[in-house]
Amino acid sequence: MEYKISNRLRTGAIILMILGVLGVGYGFMDAYSVNEDNITEFLANEDHHGDEHATESHGEEHDMSTAHAEESHADDAHGAEVEAEGHEMTHEEHVLHQLHNRPYAALYVAAFFFFMISLGVLAFYAIQYAAQAGWSPVLFRVMEGITSYVLPGGALVLLIAFFADSHIFIWMDENVVAHDAIIQNKSGWLDKTWFMIRGLIFLGGWSAYRHFSRKFSVAQDLADINDNSNFKKNFRISAAFLVFYIYTESIMSWDWIMSVDPHWFSTLFGWYVFASMFVSGITVIALITIFLKSKGLLPFVNDSHIHDLAKFMFGISIFWTYLWFSQFMLIWYANIPEEVTYFVTRIEDYNLPFFGMVAMNFLFPLLLLMNSDYKRIPWFVVMAGVVILFGHYLDIFNMIMPATVGDRWFIGFPEIGSVLFFGGLFMLIVFTSLGKYPLLAKGSPFIKESEHFHY
């Protein structure tokens, strides 16, 4: 039941991080190899290529003409930039911005993706305590291991936001704001200092809860059998955390994600981001549990636990789809120009990732995890889990990229490099943390019930 991160895993994680740094570094070099001097040449070359791909060049022309003809039709970054320069920004400048934004946005997407996994697990963990769930205490240590990434992961997201500045958040560019009445009216909220302070408050609250719940959980292990005071403390702070979490998560989603499109807003966005992080978090709990169990380290976890996790993966995947569709359909149906641009860009420029993600996050888990027997088969759950995780990476990709790089997206070196880097870091931190305490939270008053859990 004791676990120590193996050298192979640690080396593997470090190699992933190094490969990631190389990929991201190449992404930056590649992006900045195009600058004011050679952008004309770059575009000329591209047009030449365009001749061979008639449809592609056609799409581009279409995009350009609409952007200049009516800014509200184009994506927000587009519109904001065009407006910023008093409708004088050239095509070259516009493309240059998109090219330069790409490595920043790629880093940000991957950083947020891995951070949101651990935050989703933290919310799941708090719910297990607050609901006094009888089935899950055997998984508490796995969850605590994953949530160890909340603090470093969140700090990295904020750091990238701080340094990427207007490469991701167009409203951080004073030049743009000066010419944009819509952003000016929101500047009471969208202000970089205030953004960072808010971010630090959220992160402080989340990691404080994480710190104390871990502390009480470990203390409960060592306490007397009749002493449940640490469990009760954990119950109370979990309930309080959930209240704090639902507010801060919602605000965080406006700040960290929705504000990349500062002209656009959606009321259920917070829930939508929540569903995404919750299902990815639960999926990662299932994957790490199955991994540790395959090493024989979790003898007390039976296939009913896996079955329950898979049920959650299934149910929350459908919940995510419900929110995704509710957001999409309401905006599609009413078709109000100021809202619908968000989906117009995504459907025109991101057709495959936008609809592919629905297939991966909905159809795949729906059909695979519906059967009760399949939910008990580890490799089945792993296969569904991997698809769900890829799907939710694409989900975040679809939220950030259209506002930063527009139609110049690709999943290449900077994107894959960022995923490798943060994936490696995530593995390193999570598995190191897993090795710190025994994998069975034996002090939990529900541990016996949980060990005998049978569905």
Next chain:
Amino acid sequence: MEASKVIHAIYTDDDVLMSAVKTVKAERYHIEEIYTPFPVHGLDKAMGLAPTRLAITAFLYGAVGLAVATVMMNYIMIQDWPQDIGGKPSFSFLENMPAFVPIMFELTVFFSAHLMVITFYMRSKIWPFKKAENPDPRTTDDHFLMEIAVHNNEESLTNLLKDTGAVEINIVNKDEDAH
């Protein structure tokens, strides 16, 4: 036709019933039926009953419902009279699909739920004015009844059932044609 005999063993506790079922199964007697006032967890497994396939039928019914909804709306809204209603694109099914999804979803659930329930009624032979097949009214309140067919082994069977903790053992003539 000759009336066959069955033995009715009555229990007052579900735990005793469960262990009795295991003993009787171990002795290789065939249990005809068990009557309980409430669901006893694990009884079907102990009796060796085959798992239900009701969920599979529900999935298939849901697929039928989805198909009905799709075909219906494609015919009405796209094929038969593709009218422009508030600027919604009625050129193809896919273009106007988001507007149809709520109906597609509801009909899937409707078909799945109702047809499954009707299947359940039919398979369980439940309908209004059906004559209740209850051998002893106490089994709807607080008694459990196990029914085993007798084939010239009354004595050994009675002894076995007594040992399993039955509070009452009755031998009943059961007319086969009464079913």
